[in-house]
Amino acid sequence: MNRGKTELERERDDGQTAEAILVRRVRAGDTTAFGELVSIYMQRCYYAALGMVGSPQDAEDLSQEAFARAFKARARLDPERPFYPWLYQILRRLCYNFTRDTSSRRRKLEQAGGWLVAEARVRASVDDPERIRATDELRERLEAAIGELPPAQREVFVLKEFEGLKYREIADLLEVPMGTVMSRLYAARQRLAARLEGLG
Template sequence: MNNNREADESELIRRSRMGDKDAFGQLVCIYMKRAYFSALGLVSSHEAALDLSQEAFVRAYRAIGKLDPERKFYTWLYQILRNLCFNYIRDRARHARPFSELDEQKMQQIADASQDASSRVETDELHQQLRRAINLLSPLEREVIVLKDLQELSYKEIAEVLGCPVGTVMSRLYNARKALRNSMKEYMNDRN
């Protein structure tokens, strides 16, 4: 199943390299949500995430001739995307917005129907606190949290995407979670 998917992807890349826009369109459709949510995790704004993820695809199409056929498309795309996101973060540092788009609307959509109102309020508060804590992380730490906990990639996949050893991924993740734990320590102790 996985092999079929990889074969399909290789075929789409091959056709895209020959200028087949329909094939590239299929790659876009496969990875658009993942790219959007990766960007959203880093830049915290719906409009910026949409704009940056679309720009990443445009640049990817322009440079697809340079894509190593052995490499996974998303791993390669993600490097273009993160570069755009970090540039955006750097440019907008003074006007940084909080981790606001990871917000209440979806929280309510997915909230367990059986959960009573008071525990839902507590969960909401916990998530708000966490959002604030994530917002205080450095972009590199925030990125590793997004890739591990929101995108659910393995250490090996994260290392591949970031182009660094697995040990670096683990230490970066440790520092990020330690910072989150310290920011939320008091709050979580109250809840436990």
């Protein structure tokens, strides 16, 4: 009995997920449906970009550009596949192209990681000046250490530690074997541990 049901309810009755319905509508040029996907994934996209480029302003710009390009390429969307991995590939290419400029690359990479500690400091109740100083020192050490990671290791580290993705999800996003993800993450952790220990 489909009488009296909305189009969305009828589509869901057909077994489609909410995301698949939105993707199908976006393919047809529905900007409202695309706005819903932007609302769902903008923050995740922003933090992924931030992990790759290190600058909040650049991450915001690149995230917005990724969505703009996604809408232009909407005909290639597949409603049967998750939206975010497809969007992430667009974002990743944009971020790599952005960081290819070696003069700005070093400066951007040195800022990577600072946002995480700054956010933790804001959320923690740190009335103790000694704790504040220790947090500031940790932030500076993390910025430098993360900034020195090779791009492939840094990307896996950010996806695992900051976004909380599983190994399989990272492998699917980056289109590499799961063993490659694990070895890059291991190497990143070893480098960071050695760097932070050397500074301590």
